[in-house]
Amino acid sequence: MKRQNVRTLALIICTLSYLLIGAGVFDALESKQEKIQRKKLDYRKFQLRIKYNLSKSDFDQIEAVVLLLKPHKAGVQWKFAGSFYFAITVITTIGYGHAAPSTDAGKAFCMGYALLGIPLTLVMFQSLGERINTFVRFLLHKAKKCAGLRRPEVSMANMVTIGFFSCLGTLCVGAAAFSHYEGWSYFHAFYYCFITLTTIGFGDYVALQKHNALHNNPRYVAFCFVYILMGLTVIGAFLNLVVLRFMTMNAEDERRDAEQRALLSGDKQKAPPPRRAKIQNPPVTEQDTRRRGLKSVYAEVLHFQTICSCLWYKSREKMVMLPQDMSFSDALMEQGEVSPMHFFEPGSTGCVCSSQRCSAVSTVSTELRSISPFRLLSKRRSSV
Numbered sequence: 350m351k352r353q354n355v356r357t358l359a360l361i362i363c364t365l366s367y368l369l370i371g372a373g374v375f376d377a378l379e380s381k382q383e384k385i386q387r388k389k390l391d392y393r394k395f396q397l398r399i400k401y402n403l404s405k406s407d408f409d410q411i412e413a414v415v416l417l418l419k420p421h422k423a424g425v426q427w428k429f430a431g432s433f434y435f436a437i438t439v440i441t442t443i444g445y446g447h448a449a450p451s452t453d454a455g456k457a458f459c460m461g462y463a464l465l466g467i468p469l470t471l472v473m474f475q476s477l478g479e480r481i482n483t484f485v486r487f488l489l490h491k492a493k494k495c496a497g498l499r500r501p502e503v504s505m506a507n508m509v510t511i512g513f514f515s516c517l518g519t520l521c522v523g524a525a526a527f528s529h530y531e532g533w534s535y536f537h538a539f540y541y542c543f544i545t546l547t548t549i550g551f552g553d554y555v556a557l558q559k560h561n562a563l564h565n566n567p568r569y570v571a572f573c574f575v576y577i578l579m580g581l582t583v584i585g586a587f588l589n590l591v592v593l594r595f596m597t598m599n600a601e602d603e604r605r606d607a608e609q610r611a612l613l614s615g616d617k618q619k620a621p622p623p624r625r626a627k628i629q630n631p632p633v634t635e636q637d638t639r640r641r642g643l644k645s646v647y648a649e650v651l652h653f654q655t656i657c658s659c660l661w662y663k664s665r666e667k668m669v670m671l672p673q674d675m676s677f678s679d680a681l682m683e684q685g686e687v688s689p690m691h692f693f694e695p696g697s698t699g700c701v702c703s704s705q706r707c708s709a710v711s712t713v714s715t716e717l718r719s720i721s722p723f724r725l726l727s728k729r730r731s732s733v
Contacts, residue, residue: 353602420448424561430570431563437574440466441581443550447558478586485511512587519583520546523576527556530569546580 398408420426426435426448435448439462450456486503489511493501523546524539531538533554541554556573557563563570 351602351606356598423447423558424563426563428564430567433574434557434563434570436462436466437577438550439463440470441577442467442548443545443577444548444552445550445555446552447555474581474585475589477582478589481582481586482508482512482590508590512590515583516587519580523580526572526576530562531556531559542580545577546584548581 394408397403398405403411425431431448437443438445439459450459486508489503489507490501493503520539520542523542524535526538527533527541528535528538533541537554541556544551544554557570560566
């Protein structure tokens with residue numbers, strides 16, 4: 350099974366499990382309180398009917414009128430300020446439900462407006478969040494450099510930490526402001542900010558719905574609009590940092606699989622190399638085997654680009670013609686200038702000439718010290 354399919358299946362299972370856990374927790378927390386509140390409301394309803402001598406139908410009519418009047422208790426909702434507030438809740442998918450279009454033309458326009466505005470807003474917030482992350486990463490990199498840290502690179506953990514505290518700070522500032530203007534408790538104001546900036550928008554707490562604030566308090570109206578848009582930008586930056594990384598994993602896996610398939614198809618289309626005719630080599634004697642073994646050792650040593658200066662001059666004097674894959678010492682051995690056992694004599698330096706003419710050099714690579722059992726070959730000489 351593909352990695353993408355396994356990841357998708359795991360996400361489905363995790364989401365369903367998370368839903369089951371949430372349902373159980375909410376049932377345990379809210380079910381009992383709901384029953385208590387329902388009994389209280391039924392008793393209050395019975396008292397009102399007895400007090401004002403209302404029939405069930407009369408009370409139902411009054412209840413319907415009260416529900417219809419609820420959106421209008423904050424004043425006129427469809428002037429420019431209220432309409433702008435409603436447009437924000439539409440394209441950001443907050444959807445408080447405090448106001449809704451009542452005409453068919455308004456409902457039709459709302460659907461078309463949301464169809465274009467929601468994707469546009471999501472792309473805008475994600476793009477703006479990415480720019481904010483880039484700017485924060487630049488500032489953090491400069492701060493680390495100024496602090497003199499050895500590694501000024503900004504890690505993913507640094508960005509996640511900054512994003513988390515930025516979101517927390519945004520929620521705390523908004524909670525303090527709305528607690529002051531709306532008269533809510535700090536916890537309820539924090540709850541409103543969280544529900545708003547995560548675009549859940551239950552509508553149980555809605556700002557700008559008291560004392561005709563949409564028309565009487567323009568500064569508070571401007572603060573609400575700016576706070577909602579800036580808060581969604583901060584949340585979008587954090588989501589861009591955390592969530593989109595996981596969303597692109599499937600795309601990266603698909604690209605990797607496509608590259609592998611392209612490589613495999615290219616290998617299959619290549620024709621097999623032509624067969625070479627087998628060349629029968631002459632019989633190899635024991636002396637030739639020993640000599641070739643020594644030559645392979647010389648090749649391994651001289652692979653590190655170390656030759657003797659006197660060997661270079663000697664090759665120039667003799668005009669030794671070196672084959673492509675043969676070193677100087679191999680060529681001299683072919684012409685009989687030096688014996689292979691010369692390199693393994695006690696006190697030998699591995700040079701093909703006398704010690705008076707040879708110049709000492711430094712070691713090129715320490716890896717030659719690991720060549721065993723020919724440790725004498727690790728004494729190196731360089732060219733002049």
